[in-house]
Amino acid sequence: MKSDLSVKLLIDNINISLLMLDSEGRIIQSNATAEKLFKKTRIQLLNKTMHDLLKDFEIRDIKEWFLKNNNKPLKRNALIISRTDETGVSMEIAPIIHGKQYNGAIVTCINISGKMDLIKQLSSTQEEFKKRTNQIAEERDRFHMMIESISDGVLLLNNKYNIILFNSSMRKLIGVSAKRLTNTPLKKYLKEVYYSELFRKMKYFQSETIEIMNQEGDKSKKIVSAYMAPLIIQRGEELEFLLTIRDITREKQLDEMKSQFVSNVSHELRTPLSSIKGFTATLLARKGLSGEQKKRFLTIIDHESDRLTRLIEDLLSLSRIETSSFKLQFSEFDLKKLFEELKHEFEHLLKEKKLGILINFGKLLPKMNADRDKIFQLLVNLLNNAVKFTNSNTDIEIKSLFRKADNCFVITIKDKGPGISRKNLEKIFEKFFRIEDSIHTIPGTGLGLSIVQGIVEKHNGRIMVKSQPGRGARFIVEIPQGMIPYNE
Template sequence: MLKDHFRKSNFMTVTIYIILLILFTSLQNLYLKSIQRDLEADAVFFASEVKAPMAAGKYQEVGRVVQDLSRQFYKSITVINTFGNRIAEVGEFRERDLPLEGILKGKNYVDKNAFQILISRQFSAAVPILFENKIHGAVVVGLPPDEVNKILWINLLFFFTVFFGILRSVLLLKKVDTHIIKPISTMIEVSRNFAAGNFTRTVHVNSLDEIGQLSKELNLLAKKLRITLEELNEKTAGVEDLLAGIVDGIIVVDAQRRVMLINPAACKLVGADSEKSAGKKLISIIRNYQLDEAVKKTLKEGSPYFKEIVLLPREQILKVHITPIKDRAGRISGSVIVMRDITELKHLEKLRSEFLANVSHELRTPLTSIKGFVETLLEGAYKDPGLAKRFLSIIDAEAGRLYRLINNLMDLSKIETNQLKLRIEDVSAAELINEVIIIFENRLKEKGLKFSTDIPKDLPKVKADPDWLRQVFINLLDNAIKYTQSGGRVWIEAEPKGDVVEFRVCDTGIGIPEEDLPRVFERFYRVDKARSPEMGGSGLGLAIVKHIVRAFGGDIRVESRVNQGSKFIFTLKRSK
């Protein structure tokens, strides 16, 4: 076996030196790469700590931060501004071999040439200082000289030892049994492939000694690692799919409130990018200090936290549930933030409250009037025929107002819940407008209003329900006449535009203030709240018009100026 072979052979020394050389070289490379990664990570972290005072020009604060970081991490730190001047420095730093120009253009740098490190006795990394997408300088982080010297002395000591050992056994190297060195070299190469995530290559050694057994174990390890990695990838993909399918926003942060994971729903809610958000502070992604403080409290106390926050400038209302994450030892290692957008829900609750208040008010007014006149009649007013007739006329008018209000509410409810059965057909809007005008002739004469139409003779027919389209024109003309002073003008225009026909109901009335324009189509909304009840308005007419037009597949808008009049413009699809 292999032990007997080594005992009978003088090649043991050479084999050991070769193995040590290969292993040391591999370990040295791994160690140097580890130092490079650590230095670069430290440089990125230090840059994030000084970027705010650097951007503000607070160089004294930068110096204090650098001193604290140097003591804490035992590193040499130098901060350089965009002109190449050193703002703060702890430890030795020579910028002769450092590509400052590239660093100040946004490129990270780290020493990788072992020979250069040996000559310069300097091991450093540098990154730009970025704040709000602008470079304000660079941070250079290096190992203290005594640490670099230790690495160099270890290298020199080892290489001198190996050199003299190999020199001593140079005559024996020619007789080294190749079935030992080659398999070991192959195993080292395969091990590197394993480290890189490649488990497809295996070792083939046809021997029954320890090397052969080791190769079999290495191949078995590769197979198990490959299976484990595939299972892990499947689980990771499943978790990602699960998070992507959840409609609530989910953000996972570590104990320092750095984002570890963010799902697509959360990205959409807060306007973030999942790849760019990883590793950043929560406050830099969601500019809301209430949320940041709530997460801080959860990490400190270890108890769940519920909160409603408002994200500006869109005024999104989010319901947030923060839960701590604990490791096996019971320590808090982070937290999960679950966010749900309840903006629409809050808006609907507000609309419901306003609707109930408005309906109650609209019903109470005529009922109070009816009750008052009935009580007056019962107390003896019915004995006076003239007075009784007058009171009954008022009661009839108020009852009619109640009837119209209830009918409007029922119509609006049917339209909004898609319960209204529409009879869509080709309708001649010109003929329908002429029919509607007849209804308002007397009112136009009574108020002394001028009326006209501007409708082409060949106006195309439109797709609509004739009865409900008639109601649209009645409601719009009624409003135009109601809010136009005596001597004013009311007119209707129609014009084909591509696949639609545009209608405009215009007047020279009192107009609508600019701040009220976005809300005129809301239920119960009145521009002139004091005068509308006197004019018989319930605030439902325009809401009904909007829903009817949209049920026809059209759109409606309003243009108006105070004391200059209004234009209600809506479109309907033209018949083919």
């Protein structure tokens, strides 16, 4: 008895709300604290469900949960609930299960109203934290995407030159397909010679040109421009190195080509000048020359001066056409009339060399829309070549037709000369290229076809040459109509 009373006293005076639920989830027992918390009398509490009781309370999921479980909690659960009057409660629900039988539950509630602020702060801090974490993740993703999108290679190394970070451009440059590059030494992916060159030449905050080689794949050599910046992080405790590497192989090649061109031009100009200078000096200083010699030398000077003039004119032509700002002057003209002019211009030369010219047109040749002067120049250059490289008593054929399928003019110039060897075919459009045997026997600047190609390209067209040694040569030019010229 005494112990029963003590238990009752204990239960009534404890500062924890206690509720006992039956197997249907209805309240069968409550203590004084519970009555105070829920603001109900013992009688009012009796037979009520938790669902009924918690109608005033916030934190919706508890109600849902109760409803879902049909007021019969089967697991121990702890929840924090609050009421609009700032009452905060920490509630624990423990089921009473004997064997397999559900006999009800015990609900314990502790009033944590004083701590509601803290709880609110915690949950808002949690919200903040989640938001901030998402923001940081977003920023990091954006940063990552930026680095990945940069066409230059980006590489971050630690103070031991191990890779911390890299982008796909970097990987492509070095040509490594290894999955895990991070934390491995950079040394592993660059040949020793290139690695030591990289660090020997690198100075902080400066670009250096270095040669590297693709590790895998085509093992091509690349020239790159590398820039290194040291990064001092973590309050001066750690040193990292950021490298950006740009592939400048193409630029270097173009540079080299330009340089080669200048060198070639210089050589080409000096050749006729050497003759002019040499024979002039000879004529001026030498007394023992025959009349015939004097005449011959003066003729050579005359011819070489002409040659020099043609060379300079061709160089200017080529230079103009190849300038990106050069614009074609378009007009509509009759191709047939153009060919008539061409024939007239070459009449004398053809007669001299005993060559015939056959001009053939496709049916219904429409007017051509192109730069008339440049097309004329193109035809002159091609015909010139045909005349120069053809045997006497043959015919040169010029054909022209309009291909409806792709709105294209097709002009073919065919000769019955010695033809062009495969080796030479590859090179004939190169500037200053001359067929070796013809260098001193056939006049020419080596620029004619370069000029033709330049004109064709400006018109967005194509030029092809078909030839076999002994079987003459055929030059086919395609000029499309109705396309926007490439420089507008």
